[in-house]
Amino acid sequence: MNEQNLDLVFGALSDATRRGMLAQLSQGEANITALAAPYDMSQPAISKHLRVLERAGLIERIKRGREHYIKANAGPAEQAGGWITYYAQFWRQQFDAVEAYLQEHAEKKTPEGKV
């Protein structure tokens, strides 16, 4: 997964409506009408959100007659999650190291360990 794909995936995840759709898809595939139901939004708006998710590779479309079924694709999300997990490890490590240092040098905000 290159940088531009990460842009698309994180960008797609940065909207509550789209995350809601993905959450709904965790229950299994759904057609577009069903996906749209929870939102007070025009049908073309829904269509646009789905296109964003599709461009990011987070969903796939399967046409069955006049209905389009949507299913979520784990791969790109896992990649994006991997990016976070990898770096968060280092950030967490540094934070904990500073905490430990402060602990050792008793530079606590509540001295003597009392409240």
Add this chain to the structure above:
Amino acid sequence: MNEQNLDLVFGALSDATRRGMLAQLSQGEANITALAAPYDMSQPAISKHLRVLERAGLIERIKRGREHYIKANAGPAEQAGGWITYYAQFWRQQFDAVEAYLQEHAEKKTPEGKV
């Protein structure tokens, strides 16, 4: 972490420059000049990117004299990563279930298991 915070975190992560800064911060805190160095971009543009990261809670600012040191904050990233991990589990599960079903019913693209 509420929906709006997730918007901010994923939105902040959806730009390669900002991800690059966070990657750099995995090596430890840095001042803004150092963070800006790899990018062919004006100083105010860098300043804006940092503000986006800050609003998302992904970084913190520590002023030491005229220099502002930046350090990454693991918490919000971990939360966002948790969102992905949680749902990706279901999406992956469904995908694998379909794969297994197709396997069992021998509806493979390469019949008889041969190429």
Add this chain to the structure above:
DNA sequence: TTCATTCATAACCAAATGGTTATATATTTA
């Protein structure tokens, strides 16, 4: 065949985003 349903596309709009240049502020150095 005709009507209803499902979905996509075009055209438009306001607001947000990501960049710029110019300028200001605070701090350090000479």
Add this chain to the structure above:
DNA sequence: TAAATATATAACCATTTGGTTATGAATGAA
């Protein structure tokens, strides 16, 4: 004190984003 450095802010601009209404195309049902 004067100059240099580090950073922020204001004002501006083009593009993208997230919504709308209007319309069209494909499919299914009556």
